[in-house]
Amino acid sequence: MRNLSIGIFDSGVGxxxxxxxxxxxxxxxxxxxxxxxxxVPYGGKSAQAITRYALECALFLLTKGIKLLVIAxxxxxxxxxxxxxxxxxxxxxxxxxxxxxxxxSVTRSKRVGVIGTKGTIRxxxxxxxxxxxxxxxxxxxxxCPLFVPIVEEGLESDEIAYxxxxxxxxxxxxxxxxxxxxxxxxxxVLENVIRSVMGSHVKIVHSGKETAKVVKDLLExxxxxxRRRKGEHRYFVTDLPESFIETGSRILGRKIDSVKxxxxxxxxxxxxxx
Amino acid sequence: MRNLSIGIFDSGVGxxxxxxxxxxxxxxxxxxxxxxxxxVPYGGKSAQAITRYALECALFLLTKGIKLLVIAxxxxxxxxxxxxxxxxxxxxxxxxxxxxxxxxSVTRSKRVGVIGTKGTIRxxxxxxxxxxxxxxxxxxxxxCPLFVPIVEEGLESDEIAYxxxxxxxxxxxxxxxxxxxxxxxxxxVLENVIRSVMGSHVKIVHSGKETAKVVKDLLExxxxxxRRRKGEHRYFVTDLPESFIETGSRILGRKIDSVKxxxxxxxxxxxxxx
Numbered sequence: 001m002r003n004l005s006i007g008i009f010d011s012g013v014g015x016x017x018x019x020x021x022x023x024x025x026x027x028x029x030x031x032x033x034x035x036x037x038x039x040v041p042y043g044g045k046s047a048q049a050i051t052r053y054a055l056e057c058a059l060f061l062l063t064k065g066i067k068l069l070v071i072a073x074x075x076x077x078x079x080x081x082x083x084x085x086x087x088x089x090x091x092x093x094x095x096x097x098x099x100x101x102x103x104x105s106v107t108r109s110k111r112v113g114v115i116g117t118k119g120t121i122r123x124x125x126x127x128x129x130x131x132x133x134x135x136x137x138x139x140x141x142x143x144c145p146l147f148v149p150i151v152e153e154g155l156e157s158d159e160i161a162y163x164x165x166x167x168x169x170x171x172x173x174x175x176x177x178x179x180x181x182x183x184x185x186x187x188x189v190l191e192n193v194i195r196s197v198m199g200s201h202v203k204i205v206h207s208g209k210e211t212a213k214v215v216k217d218l219l220e221x222x223x224x225x226x227r228r229r230k231g232e233h234r235y236f237v238t239d240l241p242e243s244f245i246e247t248g249s250r251i252l253g254r255k256i257d258s259v260k261x262x263x264x265x266x267x268x269x270x271x272x273x274x
Numbered sequence: 275m276r277n278l279s280i281g282i283f284d285s286g287v288g289x290x291x292x293x294x295x296x297x298x299x300x301x302x303x304x305x306x307x308x309x310x311x312x313x314v315p316y317g318g319k320s321a322q323a324i325t326r327y328a329l330e331c332a333l334f335l336l337t338k339g340i341k342l343l344v345i346a347x348x349x350x351x352x353x354x355x356x357x358x359x360x361x362x363x364x365x366x367x368x369x370x371x372x373x374x375x376x377x378x379s380v381t382r383s384k385r386v387g388v389i390g391t392k393g394t395i396r397x398x399x400x401x402x403x404x405x406x407x408x409x410x411x412x413x414x415x416x417x418c419p420l421f422v423p424i425v426e427e428g429l430e431s432d433e434i435a436y437x438x439x440x441x442x443x444x445x446x447x448x449x450x451x452x453x454x455x456x457x458x459x460x461x462x463v464l465e466n467v468i469r470s471v472m473g474s475h476v477k478i479v480h481s482g483k484e485t486a487k488v489v490k491d492l493l494e495x496x497x498x499x500x501r502r503r504k505g506e507h508r509y510f511v512t513d514l515p516e517s518f519i520e521t522g523s524r525i526l527g528r529k530i531d532s533v534k535x536x537x538x539x540x541x542x543x544x545x546x547x548x
Binding site for chain 2: 037038039044045046048049145146149150152153155159160163164238239240243
């Protein structure tokens with residue numbers, strides 16, 4: 001069991017910001033990443049569509065032999081985590097709770113900003129979780145729908161990124177928060193832009209690091225940590241490996257060697273009929 | 275047969291720019307529109323993925339009782355039109371050829387610009403068709419990947435649209451074209467912006483009007499024109515009817531009353547196994 005891999009999925013390349021933290025904290029683990037690039041982006045789609053897509057990704061990774069599953073996508077964590085957790089025989093970790101706990105522990109003013117895709121913001125999941133930890137926390141949230149295409153197009157240092165960040169963050173800045181949660185795994189790529197708009201006094205929380213810690217703790221507790229020195233990394237996409245390699249290598253800060261394209265990922269019948 | 279509908283599909287709301295022209299030229303026809311909003315956008319995806327999605331959309335409409343199919347999506351026309359034409363028992367019309375013929379007939383300088391999604395530009399289909407009509411035509415083409423999300427987000431009058439248009443169109447403007455083809459059915463929504471960047475001396479071709487004429491000619495020739503006074507319009511999407519209604523009503527210039535959400539559109543097995 002301890003020799004099995006950790007499975008990680010996202011709608012596209014964004015989840016690699018989480019993958020990167022897990023690989024640096026747990027270098028001995030075999031990691032398998034799946035980016036559902038045939039259906040990216042998830043963020044503007046319905047709860048029902050996102051849940052179905054997330055289940056299919058999770059089942060694909062399960063067939064690859066994994067001991068733990070990371071849903072490295074906020075909107076999938078928001079809608080599909082409870083269902084997948086209930087039905088899967090292995091531990092399942094989302095990216096929202098780790099980010100929420102970090103935000104609740106670092107805020108002093110109890111005024112927290114949250115940005116994410118439309119789906120994540122519409123779900124209200126950050127607000128609910130934050131208020132469950134501390135009902136006094138005031139949450140100001142904002143959907144930033146153009147951020148994902150900007151990252152996917154490699155425009156994270158472009159003036160367009162600054163203009164949209166100024167606009168999207170205006171309300172949150174005026175609300176005088178001391179903490180801002182990046183509620184989408186694509187957004188850490190825009191961290192410099194976001195930081196320059198928000199100012200250095202605002203703490204920026206992205207859930208990659210926190211999620212990696214949760215994964216380590218869980219594996220330790222279950223006595224499932226790998227004893228290897230160096231794990232292997234495998235990458236799967238549902239479409240267009242070339243552009244995944246290009247943007248993904250930039251996110252990881254190292255060249256992705258090879259990516260396999262999954263032709264058919266249709267587990268929905270098996271799953272829903274059971 | 276003449277009482278059957280015309281089926282029209284696109285990856286999202288963009289094809290409504292074509293739907294609008296068909297409904298105004300042929301008010302007596304019943305029209306059925308399908309927007310594949312669960313998988314939008316197609317433009318950045320692979321030829322293989324786009325072909326599969328387009329086939330599924332086409333088959334869905336076929337099951338609704340149609341006498342003619344319009345592929346109101348450039349990238350689907352680029353990759354899937356020949357296959358669908360070959361296999362379907364009814365006339366199938368794409369949006370590329372009508373636009374190409376119009377562009378070739380209006381250009382005087384024989385310098386034509388083409389803009390579209392990555393997939394359409396990568397396919398080289400406009401360049402091939404234009405050169406087949408007139409080998410002397412020089413084509414300058416450019417992918418504009420952020421235009422679709424800008425339209426889907428309703429930002430067509432925003433400064434962002436102007437900034438991106440200035441950037442995307444720079445090369446084409448400098449190449450001194452006298453005609454610009456909008457090679458994506460979303461782009462007519464940005465026509466004002468594009469016109470202000472290109473200047474009034476450049477003719478802008480969008481294929482909606484030309485496609486509508488082709489549809490009318492074909493139905494006439496086959497003696498399939500409806501004798502109704504006023505046809506019915508039905509709209510289907512694969513996800514999120516609400517945002518389709520919002521953006522779609524803006525495109526059509528009239529309120530879309532009701533949209534049905536298609537839950538399952540999995541005809542690929544039937545089709546590929548035949």
